[in-house]
Amino acid sequence: MHTEPDAAGSFIEQARRAQIVQSTIEVLAEQGYGAASFARIAQRASISPGLITYHFQTKDALISAVLATVEGRLDAAMANPEGEEPESYPAALEGMLRRFAEHCRTHGGEISAMTAIRREVQGEAVRQAVARTDRRGSAELVAFIREGQEHGQFRAVDPALYATVLMSAMGEFPRFRADDVEEQRRVAADWVSLFVNAISTTAGPGEDTDPADPTWSAP
Amino acid sequence: MHTEPDAAGSFIEQARRAQIVQSTIEVLAEQGYGAASFARIAQRASISPGLITYHFQTKDALISAVLATVEGRLDAAMANPEGEEPESYPAALEGMLRRFAEHCRTHGGEISAMTAIRREVQGEAVRQAVARTDRRGSAELVAFIREGQEHGQFRAVDPALYATVLMSAMGEFPRFRADDVEEQRRVAADWVSLFVNAISTTAGPGEDTDPADPTWSAP
Amino acid sequence: MHTEPDAAGSFIEQARRAQIVQSTIEVLAEQGYGAASFARIAQRASISPGLITYHFQTKDALISAVLATVEGRLDAAMANPEGEEPESYPAALEGMLRRFAEHCRTHGGEISAMTAIRREVQGEAVRQAVARTDRRGSAELVAFIREGQEHGQFRAVDPALYATVLMSAMGEFPRFRADDVEEQRRVAADWVSLFVNAISTTAGPGEDTDPADPTWSAP
Amino acid sequence: MHTEPDAAGSFIEQARRAQIVQSTIEVLAEQGYGAASFARIAQRASISPGLITYHFQTKDALISAVLATVEGRLDAAMANPEGEEPESYPAALEGMLRRFAEHCRTHGGEISAMTAIRREVQGEAVRQAVARTDRRGSAELVAFIREGQEHGQFRAVDPALYATVLMSAMGEFPRFRADDVEEQRRVAADWVSLFVNAISTTAGPGEDTDPADPTWSAP
DNA sequence: CATGAATGAGCGTTCATTCAT
DNA sequence: AATGAATGAACGCTCATTCAT
Numbered sequence: 020m021h022t023e024p025d026a027a028g029s030f031i032e033q034a035r036r037a038q039i040v041q042s043t044i045e046v047l048a049e050q051g052y053g054a055a056s057f058a059r060i061a062q063r064a065s066i067s068p069g070l071i072t073y074h075f076q077t078k079d080a081l082i083s084a085v086l087a088t089v090e091g092r093l094d095a096a097m098a099n100p101e102g103e104e105p106e107s108y109p110a111a112l113e114g115m116l117r118r119f120a121e122h123c124r125t126h127g128g129e130i131s132a133m134t135a136i137r138r139e140v141q142g143e144a145v146r147q148a149v150a151r152t153d154r155r156g157s158a159e160l161v162a163f164i165r166e167g168q169e170h171g172q173f174r175a176v177d178p179a180l181y182a183t184v185l186m187s188a189m190g191e192f193p194r195f196r197a198d199d200v201e202e203q204r205r206v207a208a209d210w211v212s213l214f215v216n217a218i219s220t221t222a223g224p225g226e227d228t229d230p231a232d233p234t235w236s237a238p
Numbered sequence: 239m240h241t242e243p244d245a246a247g248s249f250i251e252q253a254r255r256a257q258i259v260q261s262t263i264e265v266l267a268e269q270g271y272g273a274a275s276f277a278r279i280a281q282r283a284s285i286s287p288g289l290i291t292y293h294f295q296t297k298d299a300l301i302s303a304v305l306a307t308v309e310g311r312l313d314a315a316m317a318n319p320e321g322e323e324p325e326s327y328p329a330a331l332e333g334m335l336r337r338f339a340e341h342c343r344t345h346g347g348e349i350s351a352m353t354a355i356r357r358e359v360q361g362e363a364v365r366q367a368v369a370r371t372d373r374r375g376s377a378e379l380v381a382f383i384r385e386g387q388e389h390g391q392f393r394a395v396d397p398a399l400y401a402t403v404l405m406s407a408m409g410e411f412p413r414f415r416a417d418d419v420e421e422q423r424r425v426a427a428d429w430v431s432l433f434v435n436a437i438s439t440t441a442g443p444g445e446d447t448d449p450a451d452p453t454w455s456a457p
Numbered sequence: 458m459h460t461e462p463d464a465a466g467s468f469i470e471q472a473r474r475a476q477i478v479q480s481t482i483e484v485l486a487e488q489g490y491g492a493a494s495f496a497r498i499a500q501r502a503s504i505s506p507g508l509i510t511y512h513f514q515t516k517d518a519l520i521s522a523v524l525a526t527v528e529g530r531l532d533a534a535m536a537n538p539e540g541e542e543p544e545s546y547p548a549a550l551e552g553m554l555r556r557f558a559e560h561c562r563t564h565g566g567e568i569s570a571m572t573a574i575r576r577e578v579q580g581e582a583v584r585q586a587v588a589r590t591d592r593r594g595s596a597e598l599v600a601f602i603r604e605g606q607e608h609g610q611f612r613a614v615d616p617a618l619y620a621t622v623l624m625s626a627m628g629e630f631p632r633f634r635a636d637d638v639e640e641q642r643r644v645a646a647d648w649v650s651l652f653v654n655a656i657s658t659t660a661g662p663g664e665d666t667d668p669a670d671p672t673w674s675a676p
Numbered sequence: 677m678h679t680e681p682d683a684a685g686s687f688i689e690q691a692r693r694a695q696i697v698q699s700t701i702e703v704l705a706e707q708g709y710g711a712a713s714f715a716r717i718a719q720r721a722s723i724s725p726g727l728i729t730y731h732f733q734t735k736d737a738l739i740s741a742v743l744a745t746v747e748g749r750l751d752a753a754m755a756n757p758e759g760e761e762p763e764s765y766p767a768a769l770e771g772m773l774r775r776f777a778e779h780c781r782t783h784g785g786e787i788s789a790m791t792a793i794r795r796e797v798q799g800e801a802v803r804q805a806v807a808r809t810d811r812r813g814s815a816e817l818v819a820f821i822r823e824g825q826e827h828g829q830f831r832a833v834d835p836a837l838y839a840t841v842l843m844s845a846m847g848e849f850p851r852f853r854a855d856d857v858e859e860q861r862r863v864a865a866d867w868v869s870l871f872v873n874a875i876s877t878t879a880g881p882g883e884d885t886d887p888a889d890p891t892w893s894a895p
Numbered sequence: 896c897a898t899g900a901a902t903g904a905g906c907g908t909t910c911a912t913t914c915a916t
Numbered sequence: 917a918a919t920g921a922a923t924g925a926a927c928g929c930t931c932a933t934t935c936a937t
Contacts, residue, residue, distance in 0.1 A: 029920085029921095031920090031921070032920090032921080035921080035922095051357075051358050051359070051360070052272075052358060053271070053272065053358050053360060054360075056905075056906065056907085057906080057907065057908090058905075058906080058907095066922080066923090067922065067923050067924065068907085068908095068923095068924090069908085069909085069910090069922075069923060069924070069925095070921075070922060070923075071907095072907075072908055072909080073920095073921070073922075073923095074921090077907080077908080078906095078907060078908090135357075138357050138358075139270065139271065139272055139357075139358065141272065174435070176428050176431065176432060177424075177425070177428050180414070180425060180428050180429060180432075181432065183410075183413075183414070184407060184410070184429065184432060187406070187407065187410040188403060188406065188407060191403075191406040194402070194406075195399070195402070205396070206396065206399055209395050209396045209399050209400075210399060210403065212395065213395060213399075213400065213403060213436040213437070214436065216393070216435060216436050216437070216438070217432040217433065217435050217436035218432070218435070219435070248896095250896075251896085254896085254897095275930075275931060275932080276931075276932060276933085277930080277931075277932095285897080285898090286897070286898045286899055287898095287899080287931095287932085287933090288897075288898065288899065288900090288933080288934080288935085289896085289897060289898075289899095290932095290933095291932075291933055291934075292896075292897075292898095293896095296932080296933085297932060297933090467899085467900095469899090469900070470899090470900080473900080489795075489796055489797070489798070490710075490796060491709070491710065491796050491798060492798070494926075494927065494928085495927080495928065495929085496926075496927080496928095504901080504902090505901065505902050505903065506902095506903090506928085506929090507901075507902060507903070507904095507929085507930085507931090508900075508901060508902075509928095510928075510929055510930075511899095511900070511901075511902095512900090515928080515929080516927095516928060516929090573795075576795050576796075577708065577709065577710055577795075577796065579710065612873070614866050614869065614870060615862075615863070615866050618852070618863060618866050618867060618870075619870065621848075621851075621852070622845060622848070622867065622870060625844070625845065625848040626841060626844060626845060629840075629841075629844040632840070632844075633837070633840070643834070644834065644837055647833050647834045647837050647838075648837060648841065650833065651833060651837075651838065651841060651874040651875070652874065654831070654873060654874050654875070654876070655870045655871065655873050655874035656870070656873070657873070686917095688917070689917085692917085692918095713909075713910060713911080714910075714911060714912085715909080715910075715911095723918080723919090724918070724919050724920055725910095725911085725912090725919095725920080726912080726913080726914085726918075726919065726920065726921090727917080727918060727919075727920095728911095729911075729912055729913080730917080730918070730919095731917095734911080734912085735910095735911060735912090
């Protein structure tokens with residue numbers, strides 16, 4: 020294998036960009052948008068602040084790159100696995116939310132960073148990127164919900180409202196910290212059940228809970 | 239009536255503090271956390287920036303005061319009205335959420351400001367205030383949910399998880415803007431139904447929707 | 458006499474602005490446009506750099522203020538003295554240039570600063586101010602030259618060309634440094650004679666030189 | 677022919693230096709001194725910024741090289757053509773200025789660049805180079821003027837003053853932009869006449885103007 | 896009580912320059 | 917001979933905070 024001169028940037032360039040994006044994600048996730056200054060990002064990456072501007076023309080460009088990276092990975096993680104066809108609309112919704120929760124378990128910082136950016140969006144390029152993603156993501160979700168309603172599998176709720184509420188909740192999901200994988204799994208299952216139930220025509224117990232004991236108690 | 243020198247500040251002192259807090263809320267709600275500088279807050283209050291530091295030792299203290307003010311009003315607005323005893327736990331939950339939505343309709347800026355602060359929490363005092371509120375608010379809600387579960391009126395879901403999800407969602411609620419009161423009411427009803435349904439043992443249609451037509455369509 | 462609350466800014470404000478403008482003029486005149494950073498200007502004024510931005514919203518505004526100050530004083534200095542009516546167009550031109558040279562003797566730094574700004578003009582506000590001054594100043598001069606030509610007192614040369622050449626030369630005049638007032642006067646007289654002669658229909662010796670000895674020799 | 681290892685740089689070295697100098701001239705002429713950064717110069721030359729420092733130890737050295745190049749070409753262009761002996765001092769002056777104006781028509785950018793550098797002179801090496809050129813160029817011109825004065829062909833004006841004024845004016849000449857060659861020629865002739873007249877013992881109309889109509893009007 | 900002048904740290908960004916490759 | 921990644925200082929500007937009045 021040889022170097023690809025046609026690719027956008029050399030190996031070292033791509034590696035640095037990735038490193039900077041990664042450091043930015045970490046600072047955003049751990050310290051919030053207001054703390055994500057070039058100085059702090061550079062310090063975390065052990066480079067000089069000037070190097071960030073060298074690789075990203077403006078801060079807006081850096082934030083856009085972070086957004087693109089995070090959203091790209093999220094989209095890939097949430098896509099319906101090949102060959103699996105969900106048997107109902109609620110099952111499809113549940114699958115999607117489970118995949119999202121699982122992605123958060125392994126890439127929670129990315130989602131936190133994405134949420135932080137979306138909240139304090141400032142530059143024009145970022146604003147447009149966010150709006151585009153919102154429009155597309157929301158449209159897909161709304162169409163899916165509406166279809167499920169037409170099949171009588173979701174109850175009558177404004178799909179756009181549900182989509183907005185769900186997307187907000189997804190942005191907050193990484194805040195649920197757990198000590199071990201087991202607890203994280205239990206939290207995820209409960210969380211998924213909440214939003215499936217919210218729009219279900221009939222409420223049923225989640226698969227992880229014992230229907231004979233409706234009272235929940237901390238493990 | 240005379241001034242109380244022993245009280246925490248004179249009348250004029252309290253009035254100034256209230257005015258500054260109010261201006262801070264407005265700037266936070268309208269322009270976001272990043273724009274809430276002393277200069278902008280002072281300009282909106284038509285006072286000098288130095289006066290803010292005079293009344294609030296640090297920015298952290300001002301933000302904490304805003305938080306206390308907003309949360310105090312919210313608590314009052316959400317309290318069960320005297321003499322009314324809800325007939326069931328879901329009904330109590332629904333009532334609470336309706337009161338919250340109504341409070342947002344009239345004091346949306348306050349909730350937006352509160353959410354902005356909670357997102358971008360930076361100083362130590364604010365962090366502690368947020369944590370304290372979270373603990374207390376969550377504890378009440380958790381106890382209420384657990385009680386409902388013990389009466390078999392809420393399904394088995396981690397109450398703490400539900401509380402956290404609900405509180406996050408409440409913070410986002412003011413983002414639903416509507417052109418008129420009617421639409422706002424419809425959105426609120428739908429929104430309330432989502433979170434009541436999420437934890438209900440049996441799903442039922444909201445009062446505003448026709449059970450014979452399960453497909454939702456824009457009015 | 459009492460303070461004027463209606464005036465634009467307090468006494469101290471106006472004094473600071475004047476001081477900053479003065480320091481800026483000095484740095485511009487002595488070290489050039491490229492050296493006129495806030496840091497250097499502030500250092501010369503023995504203040505902190507931030508104070509400059511406090512009194513002038515942007516650097517553009519500071520430069521514009523410098524320009525307005527310098528041009529205002531120059532205009533006042535070059536105006537025809539009251540009650541004196543020059544007897545001919547060349548005499549009027551000569552008087553104007555003498556007054557300009559005299560102003561440079563006492564305010565040379567201001568003209569140097571003005572010239573530096575006009576050369577490296579960068580901000581939009583400054584560009585407009587410069588363009589406006591150019592248009593007005595050039596128009597007056599062109600009209601004056603054309604009138605003199607119509608009276609047969611100036612020779613046939615494109616008035617706009619002459620105006621441009623003269624204005625450029627005026628900008629450079631403060632570069633002539635002299636050790637004493639006497640030498641400065643001699644230089645000024647010679648300089649004036651050059652530009653009067655350049656457009657005169659008949660060349661004559663300047664008043665300070667001996668017509669019997671046409672060969673100039675250093676004093 | 678073989679490379680000269682003893683010479684100051686190989687062929688390729690000299691070619692690179694020339695290319696960099698040329699790009700610097702273009703940037704200086706078109707975008708001004710403030711915009712002449714290594715990044716922009718390198719971009720125009722399609723090379724890396726580091727290469728500039730490789731060939732010119734400092735920015736000061738590059739600017740000095742630009743100055744030397746431009747002044748060398750200007751000197752050559754203004755030299756009295758071989759075999760032509762002007763019949764008088766004013767005629768010699770006029771010839772020199774005509775050749776200068778013609779050089780500007782074909783190499784205006786170089787003069788603009790030179791003027792930009794001389795205005796915003798910053799490094800010590802450049803300052804010395806400018807001073808040296810000034811001294812030498814001025815000395816020649818002063819000697820020429822003094823000779824003319826001794827022959828009674830120039831009027832009594834401080835030759836050094838005239839030289840300085842003339843050199844400043846030459847630096848500004850490229851700013852006269854014209855739409856076509858014809859207009860450029862007319863401007864040049866007028867401009868030359870101004871500075872010949874300025875020092876002439878008797879004023880006479882330029883060859884392009886009609887002595888019967890002393891009033892100039894735009895063509 | 897209140898002002899607003901003043902400071903100094905920090906921001907994103909540009910720059911000349913260095914240096915490993 | 918040439919690249920381009922990397923640095924650190926400087927830029928204009930904003931900010932929370934201080935303090936004389």
